[in-house]
Amino acid sequence: MFVAINYITCKEHYRERFEYLFSTRAKAIDTVPGFQSMNVLKPQKDGEDYLVVSYWENEDAFKNWTRSAEFLEGHKRAFADMAVAKEKGEEPPMHSSFKVYSVLTN
């Protein structure tokens, strides 16, 4: 099994919107081959990262998703928010980076 975690640093003013986007997520990822499940973790301490933890059959399934139409579909509204901020000359309301893992044990 293969695990990808997207660590998302969210500006204070964007947290409500961020949570709304995920609670109404497109579910585009759910039909991607090799996708198993995901959890969106909300930090209990303000200022810490949100974590989007996704489980995959293998690394290729994850990589294929990052290059897929479903990836764009699933991030459409967030990408639009980022574009709006850029047009206004504002800093991005969030930034994110993936780290990838194998499962050592359960």
Added chain:
Amino acid sequence: MFVAINYITCKEHYRERFEYLFSTRAKAIDTVPGFQSMNVLKPQKDGEDYLVVSYWENEDAFKNWTRSAEFLEGHKRAFADMAVAKEKGEEPPMHSSFKVYSVLTN
């Protein structure tokens, strides 16, 4: 549902031992009330943290575990390794810190 992640920074020379300890873990946690499951995630990039992700019914179940005999039992060998390093005047072979989360969505 409540999620605790223990972020573990491991010195290079201790990684093999660390992985051995987890792959032969005591399973003391498995019988703790409110414990649901855990994954030990191994970073694919050298130098990044290992993650011990544990799922709990609620925060109290997690907190009770951190104060339990099972917690000591499950960490016995690691604590002994740390004590040996300290006696030798060496730096700890690893350090760890918990962050806690709620599940925003699946």
